[in-house]
Amino acid sequence: MGRAPCCEKSGLKKGPWMPEEDEKLVAYIKKHGQGNWRTLPKNAGLARCGKSCRLRWTNYLRPDIKRGRFSFDEEETIIQLHSILGNKWSAIAARLPGRTDNEIKNYWNTHIRKRLLRMGIDPVTHAPRLDLLDLSALFKPAAAAAYYPTQADLDTLRALEPLANYPDLLRLASALLSGPPAAPAIGDQQPRQLLPWILQAQMAQQAAAAVAQAQLQVAPQAEQFVQQRQAAGAACQMPDLVHTSPTVQQHQQGQDDMAAACHSMQPQPPTGGYAVDTLDIPALMQMVQADDASNLQQWSSMITSSTNNNNVGSGVSTPSSSPVPRLNHSTTATTTYGGASDADAAALFNMQLSELLDVTDYM
DNA sequence: AAACTTCTCAACCGCTTGCAT
DNA sequence: TATGCAAGCGGTTGAGAAGTT
Numbered sequence: 001m002g003r004a005p006c007c008e009k010s011g012l013k014k015g016p017w018m019p020e021e022d023e024k025l026v027a028y029i030k031k032h033g034q035g036n037w038r039t040l041p042k043n044a045g046l047a048r049c050g051k052s053c054r055l056r057w058t059n060y061l062r063p064d065i066k067r068g069r070f071s072f073d074e075e076e077t078i079i080q081l082h083s084i085l086g087n088k089w090s091a092i093a094a095r096l097p098g099r100t101d102n103e104i105k106n107y108w109n110t111h112i113r114k115r116l117l118r119m120g121i122d123p124v125t126h127a128p129r130l131d132l133l134d135l136s137a138l139f140k141p142a143a144a145a146a147y148y149p150t151q152a153d154l155d156t157l158r159a160l161e162p163l164a165n166y167p168d169l170l171r172l173a174s175a176l177l178s179g180p181p182a183a184p185a186i187g188d189q190q191p192r193q194l195l196p197w198i199l200q201a202q203m204a205q206q207a208a209a210a211v212a213q214a215q216l217q218v219a220p221q222a223e224q225f226v227q228q229r230q231a232a233g234a235a236c237q238m239p240d241l242v243h244t245s246p247t248v249q250q251h252q253q254g255q256d257d258m259a260a261a262c263h264s265m266q267p268q269p270p271t272g273g274y275a276v277d278t279l280d281i282p283a284l285m286q287m288v289q290a291d292d293a294s295n296l297q298q299w300s301s302m303i304t305s306s307t308n309n310n311n312v313g314s315g316v317s318t319p320s321s322s323p324v325p326r327l328n329h330s331t332t333a334t335t336t337y338g339g340a341s342d343a344d345a346a347a348l349f350n351m352q353l354s355e356l357l358d359v360t361d362y363m
Numbered sequence: 364a365a366a367c368t369t370c371t372c373a374a375c376c377g378c379t380t381g382c383a384t
Numbered sequence: 385t386a387t388g389c390a391a392g393c394g395g396t397t398g399a400g401a402a403g404t405t
Binding site for chain 1: 389390391392393394395399
């Protein structure tokens with residue numbers, strides 16, 4: 001595959017477009033439509049390369065382009081889609097009528113990304129990162145009263161302290177120990193509940209993102225990728241903490257492709273059929289409280305190897321859109337966010353576990 | 364008011380993908 | 385199958401605007 005010869009041709013203008021150039025381009029496209037960008041400049045009387053013309057048209061001159069500030073809804077949509085698609089700006093733009101990929105990319109880099117960082121959320125993985133949180137806000141005199149942590153916040157921190165050496169478990173426990181999110185509107189957060197809210201941010205975001213994903217026309221490759229991640233997650237063995245589920249085996253029966261994906265991702269696939277169907281949270285917390293280091297370390301390393309196998313070069317949190325038939329409400333927690341229903345969020349929760357435990361966030 | 368710094372965003376660069384030959 | 389080209393995409397740049405000292 002060779003490279004397109006383009007703007008290196010001498011005599012072609014570069015840099016900002018003049019109004020008369022815009023007029024020529026618009027007039028030509030109105031008359032002839034978008035055709036061959038290579039021949040367009042010559043036919044339109046422009047001393048530009050076709051690439052430059054295409055960019056100018058698609059990013060600026062197209063009549064259906066919406067100018068001006070992004071609305072709150074648009075911003076929300078961008079964040080949700082980014083959590084699913086990553087830096088696939090064109091794919092995100094396809095879901096935002098009137099916005100170009102370039103515009104969304106710029107807006108992300110100049111506004112949203114910074115705001116997420118200030119909120120202690122990793123803009124790449126969308127996971128909460130206490131190391132990114134602007135804790136200085138806690139001590140600013142003007143904000144001190146509002147940001148001073150509550151007793152509940154401190155209790156939460158204390159409860160999480162034993163997990164400090166196990167970042168992956170910390171994430172899980174953080175999410176589980178916190179109550180339902182305060183669901184603050186962006187820019188109107190309840191600062192006193194900041195800590196538990198941040199700890200839940202990933203779960204909440206993933207729930208919303210997955211609902212958005214369900215509304216998308218997922219490309220077959222993306223669907224396959226999601227299925228492979230699910231399969232690998234379902235094959236992750238967690239002795240003493242995970243119950244065997246025959247329904248999982250039934251569910252997987254006949255799904256050769258998923259089994260193959262599972263097999264390929266797990267060097268030693270489980271023969272006993274363990275699955276992350278239900279997670280024994282009380283057992284986990286007992287280990288934490290007893291400071292059962294060996295068990296925790298064993299579990300932690302298994303999670304690490306599992307997620308390392310699953311995360312094929314992706315820093316993007318990728319929730320699943322596929323239905324999850326089982327959920328044990330007595331031992332798992334659920335959360336809701338945005339327009340996600342209880343059922344949506346609940347169904348998602350199990351499938352998010354492998355995502356939630358993605359320790360690469362901490363590396 | 365001037366100098367400096369930071370921010371914004373249009374445009375470019377270079378790589379990948381898809382198609383034709 | 386290999387090659388060349390066009391189009392598309394994401395990362396980066398840099399000029400001008402806005403903000404700060």
